[in-house]
Amino acid sequence: MGVLALVVMTAAAAEYNVVGYGARPGGREDSAPAFLAACNYTGRSAPVVRVPAGTFLVSRAYFGGPCRSAAGVVVAVDGTVVAPAAVDSTTQTLDISQSNNVSVRRLTLLNSKNVHLAIFDCTGVTLRGVRIAAPADSPNTDGVHVQLSRGVRVLGATVGTGDDCVSLGPGTSNVLVRNIRCGPGHGISIGSLGGDAAGEAPVRNVTVEGAALTGTQNGMRIKTWGRPNRGLVAGVSFARVTMRGVRNPAVVDQNYCPSNVNCPGESSGVKISGVEYADIEGTSATPVAVRFDCSGSNPCTRITLKNINLTYEGKPAKSFCKYAHGLAAGVVRPPSCLSS
Ligand SMILES: *[C@@H]1O[C@H](CO)[C@@H](O)[C@H](O)[C@H]1NC(C)=O
Ligand SMILES: *[C@@H]1O[C@H](CO)[C@@H](O)[C@H](O)[C@H]1NC(C)=O
Ligand SMILES: *[C@@H]1O[C@H](CO)[C@@H](O)[C@H](O)[C@H]1NC(C)=O
Numbered sequence: 563m564g565v566l567a568l569v570v571m572t573a574a575a576a577e578y579n580v581v582g583y584g585a586r587p588g589g590r591e592d593s594a595p596a597f598l599a600a601c602n603y604t605g606r607s608a609p610v611v612r613v614p615a616g617t618f619l620v621s622r623a624y625f626g627g628p629c630r631s632a633a634g635v636v637v638a639v640d641g642t643v644v645a646p647a648a649v650d651s652t653t654q655t656l657d658i659s660q661s662n663n664v665s666v667r668r669l670t671l672l673n674s675k676n677v678h679l680a681i682f683d684c685t686g687v688t689l690r691g692v693r694i695a696a697p698a699d700s701p702n703t704d705g706v707h708v709q710l711s712r713g714v715r716v717l718g719a720t721v722g723t724g725d726d727c728v729s730l731g732p733g734t735s736n737v738l739v740r741n742i743r744c745g746p747g748h749g750i751s752i753g754s755l756g757g758d759a760a761g762e763a764p765v766r767n768v769t770v771e772g773a774a775l776t777g778t779q780n781g782m783r784i785k786t787w788g789r790p791n792r793g794l795v796a797g798v799s800f801a802r803v804t805m806r807g808v809r810n811p812a813v814v815d816q817n818y819c820p821s822n823v824n825c826p827g828e829s830s831g832v833k834i835s836g837v838e839y840a841d842i843e844g845t846s847a848t849p850v851a852v853r854f855d856c857s858g859s860n861p862c863t864r865i866t867l868k869n870i871n872l873t874y875e876g877k878p879a880k881s882f883c884k885y886a887h888g889l890a891a892g893v894v895r896p897p898s899c900l901s902s
């Protein structure tokens with residue numbers, strides 16, 4: 563169904579087929595022990611761990627080594643890997659943690675019970691042509707979630723889920739999302755940030771270019787808790803984004819306080835500075851297409867709007883600003899309400 567490649571192989575590769583280690587196609591017997599046994603190699607040339615055509619049930623496989631080589635390891639999935647129906651709802655389908663230089667190509671992830679693909683504490687992860695699908699009403703089924711990671715690229719993804727298509731948590735930097743199709747779902751999200759009283763590592767240098775969002779709850783969202791916990795979002799660019807029937811096409815919400823518990827009336831300690839929106843067009847499903855609801859104690863600064871054309875039911879949409887500073891250039895519809 564796809565190829566998960568961890569680093570490019572260089573030397574002629576030895577191949578380890580999971581069937582040779584006892585995996586049984588048919589999707590009834592747990593093949594997890596066989597997957598782990600196949601990935602049990604230490605050497606110089608890059609091994610290929612192959613999952614052949616067929617359906618393999620895997621309860622839980624944690625590849626934490628041994629299975630290493632200086633030239634990298636390739637996991638090639640021709641078949642389908644399924645989880646037990648009873649897997650608990652905190653389990654993520656594919657979790658890449660504490661790994662460097664990981665490449666995932668043409669992988670399809672379906673119906674996760676939680677995040678589909680989580681990237682945690684990694685440097686250098688590239689996803690190419692990943693497809694993710696789950697029902698629109700499935701809770702917490704983020705497509706790709708990135709946290710505490712640097713140098714992450716999501717290229718040519720197609721994501722439809724019941725939560726964010728891509729979510730970027732604290733401590734993410736140098737992220738590029740290019741040519742993504744998103745919907746249904748909650749859109750492309752930075753946050754929630756500011757949930758940790760001890761403070762959080764900043765989110766820096768995020769570029770989203772070339773995105774098509776259809777029927778999503780949000781388009782491009784930055785969300786922080788309405789609490790004084792400190793944090794920073796700096797250097798974000800959203801460019802060439804098309805919206806079709808998106809409820810909140812561009813939104814900064816610094817007053818996130820679900821059920822109004824423990825935070826009403828508090829002000830976010832997360833500073834948001836340097837966010838550019840350029841060449842954004844399409845339709846909003848609500849009258850307010852651009853909403854900057856920033857923090858009274860940490861106003862948003864250096865927001866730029868450039869060539870924006872968002873309409874609502876064929877009519878002009880509206881914008882809303884609170885504690886939001888920046889500039890507009892080119893044709894900006896709805897008109898900017900940023901203060902200088
Ligand atoms: C990996 O190989 C070693 C040595 O052959 C063996 O003792 C160990 O049980 C193997 N681990 C797995 C998960 O099969
Ligand atoms: C990751 O790739 C970079 C650039 O190709 C290289 O400099 C670095 O050594 C690699 N890191 C690891 C752990 O392989
Ligand atoms: C910002 O991130 C991009 C990857 O999207 C990277 O190429 C670039 O070097 C980063 N810029 C800085 C100043 O780190």
Ligand SMILES: *[C@@H]1O[C@H](CO)[C@@H](O)[C@H](O)[C@H]1NC(C)=O
Pocket residue numbers: 844871872873893
């Ligand atoms: C804005 O979009 C509407 C509908 O999508 C289109 O009719 C209109 O010509 C566009 N305006 C500009 C200035 O591009």
